Amino acid sequence: MILLRIMLFPFAVLYGWITRFRNWLYDKGVLKSYSFDIPVIAVGNLSVGGTGKTPQIEYLIRLLSVEYNVAVLSRGYKRKSKGFVLADTNSNAETLGDEPYQYYRKFQNVQVAVDADRKNGITQLLSQHEKPDVILLDDAYQHRKVKAGFYILLTSYDDLYADDFMLPTGNLREGRNGAKRADIIIVTKCPAGISEKERNEISHRLKISNKQALFFTYISYDDRIYGNNDIIPVSDIIAKHKTLVAGIAKPLPFFEHLRNERDVLMTFPDHHDFSMEDVSKITEKPDNLIVTTEKDYVRLIDKLQSDRLFYLPIKTAFVSGQQDFNQKVKSVFLKRGEITSVKN
Incomplete structure (x- = not known):
């Protein structure tokens, strides 16, 4: 398997140039990105799978749903339905996908929807009788058609994007430069007792900018x-x-x-x-x-x-800085005066 990945290196280089060119087209406005009048928070990664997006989305639901009407929009990976689907009592894992159905079963106070076209999905959610105050985009870091107001990038402790390479040689879906779009970067699945020295070393390896915040989390088992x-x-x-x-x-x-x-x-x-x-x-x-x-x-x-x-069940737990993280996420409601309706 390792030998095969090495042999596919030329295709990884080609794929890297394609994704870089695509991002350049969006950055320069040649390809249009759409923004919306409510806070949209995108959670995702640069690599394929295994970074802990689901518990992170659940953390955000718990954090925000106390004060705001929250909606979660996912593509619904491996679902058997098509187009936009809003979860209801007839939904199951086949119509929504496993992760969105998990959200729906677990959090009855949030709207859960799936749509591969995130722009259409957001438009459909905003046309509902009960409009959300904030939309969480699950696994949408590469979905440049929608310009989120806030980006959270996840990278796994044992597989940092700084140490990875493009598919099919590595596991990256886009180049490491894509991390620059993130407002917050979270190193997930850390040892609970990770030292401050190691955290500083990881921060240096990830090349965190002054405009970004870095946090470390671990998996907490029920x-x-x-x-x-x-x-x-x-x-x-x-x-x-x-x-x-x-x-x-x-x-x-x-x-x-x-x-x-x-x-x-x-x-x-x-x-x-x-x-x-x-x-x-x-x-x-x-x-x-x-x-x-x-x-x-x-x-x-x-x-x-x-x-x-x-x-x-599992949950995301912060090694340190949890309150700082919460405040940074909630600051999205203050950007450009976008203070939306608060739950009664």
């Missing part, structure tokens, strides 16, 4: 797992026989958090659409608890109706 009819403390299930199921980009931390030496570990591709054959394999051991990620749970729940099926 102390309980959740099923349809039961909630169990994690401490009670560590020693039990389990089948651990993960269809995410980087499953190892999930496994290491829950596993014992007798557990069955089952890994699937990111955003995997579970087949009935998959379900049969997952349920092979009738005495095992089945524990999966929250994202996989929303894909499995309609196919695996079982009291043995549970999921482990």
Whole structure:
């Protein structure tokens, strides 16, 4: 695999020039970007998958939905529907995609929509009877057709964009210069005890500008797992026989958090659409608890109706500077006088 990536280096160089030229066209106004009269916050990355966008979006929902009407707009990766779809009681992972459906199930006080055309999606959300005060664009850092008012760029601690290269040799969807568009850069999935010295070293490697803010976060696991009819403390299930199921980009931390030496570990591709054959394999051991990620749970729940099926929620936690981050995000409502309606 490594040899193949090296052999594809010329294509990576070509892809890098194409994405750079595309960004230049947007920067110079040759290709038009559209902005809107309400705050739009884009969250994304330079690389493909595994940087923790979902818990970061959920953090922003919790932060902003107390005061504002929040809408989340995603493309709905691997969904089976087309065009603009606003989540409702008939929605599921197939019509929305796993992550948007997770948002919808979890946060009943926010609007969740999907549309590959983010400009159209925002326009549709603004035409709803209950208009949002702020729109969170999920995985939209490269969607230059919409000019967001605020950009949050994520990069994983163990795979910094500064150490990566363009696809297909590396994992970057656009060159490292794309980081300059970010207002905030977050290094995700850090060790909780990362030292100040290492944080300063990473800041230097990422070449953070004076106009940007850098934060470090880690994954905080819930102390309980959740099923349809039961909630169990994690401490009670560590020693039990389990089948651990993960269809995410980087499953190892999930496994290491829950596993014992007798557990069955089952890994699937990111955003995997579970087949009935998959379900049969997952349920092979009738005495095992089945524990999966929250994202996989929303894909499995309609196919695996079982009291043995549970999921482990995660949250984004800040190493330091959480209040500073919150204030910087909320400052988007003060830009250009765009103070919007506040919830009663």
